[in-house]
Amino acid sequence: MSTVEHTSESDGVLAGIGPAMRRFPDQSPHWFLLLAMMLSALVMMDFTTWLVLTLSGAAMGAMLFLMASGMTLTFGLMNVLNLAHGAFISLGAYAGATVLLFWMNDQANASSIWLNLASVVPALLFALLVASVIGWVFEKLVIKPVYGDHLKQILVTVGGSIILMQLIEVVWGSNEIAVPRPEAFSGAVVVGGIALEKYRLLAVILGLLVYGLMTWIIERTRVGILIRAGVEDREMVEVQGYRVHLLFLGVFIAGSALAGLGGAMWAMYEELITAHMGDELMISVVVVIILGGLGSVKGCFFGAILVGLINLYVGFLEPRLAAVATVGLMVAVLMWRPQGLIPVIRV
Amino acid sequence: MLSNLLSGDYPRSRTLMAILAIIMGVLAFGPFLFPGVRAFSMMGMICVFIILVASYDLMLGYTHIVSFAHTMFFGIGAYGVAMATDAWGKGFDSVLLGAAGALLVTVMLALLLGLLSLRVKAIFFALVTLAVAFAFLSLVTQLYPITGGEDGMRVLVPRELGPAFRPLDDSLTGFSLPDAVAVLVGQSAWQDVFFDVRINGRTLMYYVAFGSSVLAFLFLLRVVNSPFGKVLQAIRENEFRAQALGYNTVLYRTAVVVMSALLACLAGVLFALINRYVNPENTLAFDLMVFILLMCVMGGMGTMYGSVIGVTLFLLAQNYLQDLLKLLVEQLPPDSALAHLVGPERWLLWFGLLFVLSVYFFPSGVVGQLRVWAARSHQMPSTLEAVELDEPKTQSQ
Numbered sequence: 001m002s003t004v005e006h007t008s009e010s011d012g013v014l015a016g017i018g019p020a021m022r023r024f025p026d027q028s029p030h031w032f033l034l035l036a037m038m039l040s041a042l043v044m045m046d047f048t049t050w051l052v053l054t055l056s057g058a059a060m061g062a063m064l065f066l067m068a069s070g071m072t073l074t075f076g077l078m079n080v081l082n083l084a085h086g087a088f089i090s091l092g093a094y095a096g097a098t099v100l101l102f103w104m105n106d107q108a109n110a111s112s113i114w115l116n117l118a119s120v121v122p123a124l125l126f127a128l129l130v131a132s133v134i135g136w137v138f139e140k141l142v143i144k145p146v147y148g149d150h151l152k153q154i155l156v157t158v159g160g161s162i163i164l165m166q167l168i169e170v171v172w173g174s175n176e177i178a179v180p181r182p183e184a185f186s187g188a189v190v191v192g193g194i195a196l197e198k199y200r201l202l203a204v205i206l207g208l209l210v211y212g213l214m215t216w217i218i219e220r221t222r223v224g225i226l227i228r229a230g231v232e233d234r235e236m237v238e239v240q241g242y243r244v245h246l247l248f249l250g251v252f253i254a255g256s257a258l259a260g261l262g263g264a265m266w267a268m269y270e271e272l273i274t275a276h277m278g279d280e281l282m283i284s285v286v287v288v289i290i291l292g293g294l295g296s297v298k299g300c301f302f303g304a305i306l307v308g309l310i311n312l313y314v315g316f317l318e319p320r321l322a323a324v325a326t327v328g329l330m331v332a333v334l335m336w337r338p339q340g341l342i343p344v345i346r347v
Numbered sequence: 348m349l350s351n352l353l354s355g356d357y358p359r360s361r362t363l364m365a366i367l368a369i370i371m372g373v374l375a376f377g378p379f380l381f382p383g384v385r386a387f388s389m390m391g392m393i394c395v396f397i398i399l400v401a402s403y404d405l406m407l408g409y410t411h412i413v414s415f416a417h418t419m420f421f422g423i424g425a426y427g428v429a430m431a432t433d434a435w436g437k438g439f440d441s442v443l444l445g446a447a448g449a450l451l452v453t454v455m456l457a458l459l460l461g462l463l464s465l466r467v468k469a470i471f472f473a474l475v476t477l478a479v480a481f482a483f484l485s486l487v488t489q490l491y492p493i494t495g496g497e498d499g500m501r502v503l504v505p506r507e508l509g510p511a512f513r514p515l516d517d518s519l520t521g522f523s524l525p526d527a528v529a530v531l532v533g534q535s536a537w538q539d540v541f542f543d544v545r546i547n548g549r550t551l552m553y554y555v556a557f558g559s560s561v562l563a564f565l566f567l568l569r570v571v572n573s574p575f576g577k578v579l580q581a582i583r584e585n586e587f588r589a590q591a592l593g594y595n596t597v598l599y600r601t602a603v604v605v606m607s608a609l610l611a612c613l614a615g616v617l618f619a620l621i622n623r624y625v626n627p628e629n630t631l632a633f634d635l636m637v638f639i640l641l642m643c644v645m646g647g648m649g650t651m652y653g654s655v656i657g658v659t660l661f662l663l664a665q666n667y668l669q670d671l672l673k674l675l676v677e678q679l680p681p682d683s684a685l686a687h688l689v690g691p692e693r694w695l696l697w698f699g700l701l702f703v704l705s706v707y708f709f710p711s712g713v714v715g716q717l718r719v720w721a722a723r724s725h726q727m728p729s730t731l732e733a734v735e736l737d738e739p740k741t742q743s744q
Contacts, residue, residue, distance in 0.1 A: 156707075162637065162698075174692065321486075323486070327481070
């Protein structure tokens with residue numbers, strides 16, 4: 001009697017699991033894709049390699065998120081497609097490198113973690129500052145006249161990107177610059193027999209922090225409500241007495257600042273920077289924001305992790321195909337969900 | 348006759364007509380007007396790029412499709428010929444086979460991209476093509492055994508198109524334009540003005556490129572002035588309305604992408620033959636894509652003539668602006684901030700600035716502006732109106 005009941009009960013649970021499994025890809029496509037990718041990679045390599053690659057991929061994803069979130073923010077909230085975003089990434093990298101190489105060189109070379117921190121934190125902050133100031137000027141001069149016109153935005157920001165990169169070369173010279181990573185952040189910590197690079201851990205923490213902060217501001221604060229309302233119905237918010245243009249300016253500055261921060265992080269990760277690094281990174285950034293769904297911060301986060309992971313997994317299995325695999329992932333996702341994983345906007 | 352050739356789409360400005368006639372004349376008699384190698388190779392590039400930019404204008408100017416994959420198709424054409432001659436040796440058969448293969452690959456890839464663009468919103472298309480073009484570039488760079496990677500490939504052209512081929516025993520006489528100018532300012536003697544022109548395979552190759560360029564341009568002029576072209580312009584102005592009128596806009600957009608890609612591939616084939624060396628830098632790089640965009644926009648989007656003007660302006664700037672800046676720098680105190688800003692390697696900075704300003708103040712480029720001036724000076728309000736109606740109106744999406 002009890003056995004019969006037991007079976008029917010477990011049948012019920014199982015019967016519930018089946019449809020739930022089938023619904024899972026459509027209801028949370030981001031988790032589905034992430035798990036599917038991690039599991040299939042696990043099948044193809046041994047566990048330790050897999051773990052190291054996964055953590056490195058997550059770190060790369062976190063840095064990509066820093067760079068891409070700004071672009072998806074300006075697109076989602078202001079409907080501005082800023083193709084000069086890559087130039088801001090380069091700008092941040094050079095600004096950070098300036099602090100590390102010239103202004104705080106002693107602290108960066110010291111072997112104390114506190115002194116190292118005293119060089120890395122100012123470097124990141126300076127990158128933020130420079131990118132926001134230039135972002136402010138850029139919005140005033142280049143973007144403001146073309147609100148609401150995508151074609152002109154693309155043209156003008158491509159032109160602006162050329163100007164910015166050329167100016168970077170004017171200021172810092174056109175040769176590549178080596179950026180040494182401070183000692184406290186190079187090397188690895190060993191946890192349970194697995195070496196984890198310290199810098200990657202830092203990147204993951206920073207990425208999670210920024211993600212949490214952005215979500216909180218947009219979803220929970222008054223400014224966030226105003227921004228979202230301004231996107232929905234600009235006139236209505238203006239009627240209430242708020243200056244929507246200032247809000248949008250703030251969003252654009254925040255977007256540029258994030259690009260600068262990401263660029264500075266990337267500079268210390270790669271330890272070599274050129275003015276054109278932004279162009280190369282733009283491709284990953286574009287894939288990330290398309291994957292996630294233009295304008296979605298959450299989608300951008302998952303997109304960045306996915307791109308980071310597939311880059312390292314495929315880079316390990318067949319290095320030459322890493323870039324192709326990234327774009328292949330994007331095309332596959334677009335075929336499945338044309339709006340991206342977590343769409344938020346109506347274009 | 349002229350009306351038929353130009354499909355009734357006249358330049359509609361005397362200045363523009365004059366400039367076009369000069370460009371056409373110089374290109375047609377190019378090898379007999381400029382003795383130097385540099386001018387000769389630049390004229391070849393102008394012919395190739397007119398096809399490339401005019402076909403891009405079909406997408407960007409006439410349909411408002413922003414694609415960043417145009418260099419990908421250009422590269423496919425160039426690499427198709429390079430790989431075919433590498434595998435099967437020099438000869439017209441391997442060039443033709445390579446070109447045919449490249450065109451086939453182009454059609455398939457363009458259809459795939461078109462198919463993808465059906466699935467996504469218009470604004471996505473720009474980003475998707477950007478990513479796809481980059482993946483292609485990275486693939487070509489990485490596959491060293493097939494494509495030569497960063498080193499690129501030499502292209503073996505058929506003997507009839509190479510420098511060793513001499514169809515005429517006698518050399519012809521050329522009239523050197525630069526030297527003629529030098530005589531006029533009293534720097535040179537008249538006998539220097541005439542020079543010997545040896546007709547060889549490279550000259551023939553130049554005329555092949557020139558002829559293809561003229562044909563492709565007239566073909567595109569025909570296309571944009573046909574009912575098909577009018578539908579494209581309707582899509583540009585208001586896609587929703589074009590749909591409501593019963594046009595299958597998706598079909599038209601895909602057709603435009605494919606047609607434009609095919610012409611870009613053809614330009615790539617000519618590029619490989621005339622340049623005789625292909626690498627990712629000169630056929631596929633993102634910089635090149637941006638240059639095409641600049642040429643198209645500065646000449647005038649949505650005016651086929653704009654591509655001719657844009658290409659000529661840009662390539663002249665690329666080749667000679669640096670010399671000009673070098674002269675300028677020598678007048679400035681060395682190593683000053685200003686000298687860094689106007690250094691010869693900074694020509695792109697000034698060009699970028701010019702580009703942004705032209706998007707704001709002359710959205711229809713050089714050609715559009717010339718047309719507006721022409722209409723104004725003739726005091727023809729109806730023409731002015733027609734010109735203004737004709738220019739692409741950018742709309743919010």
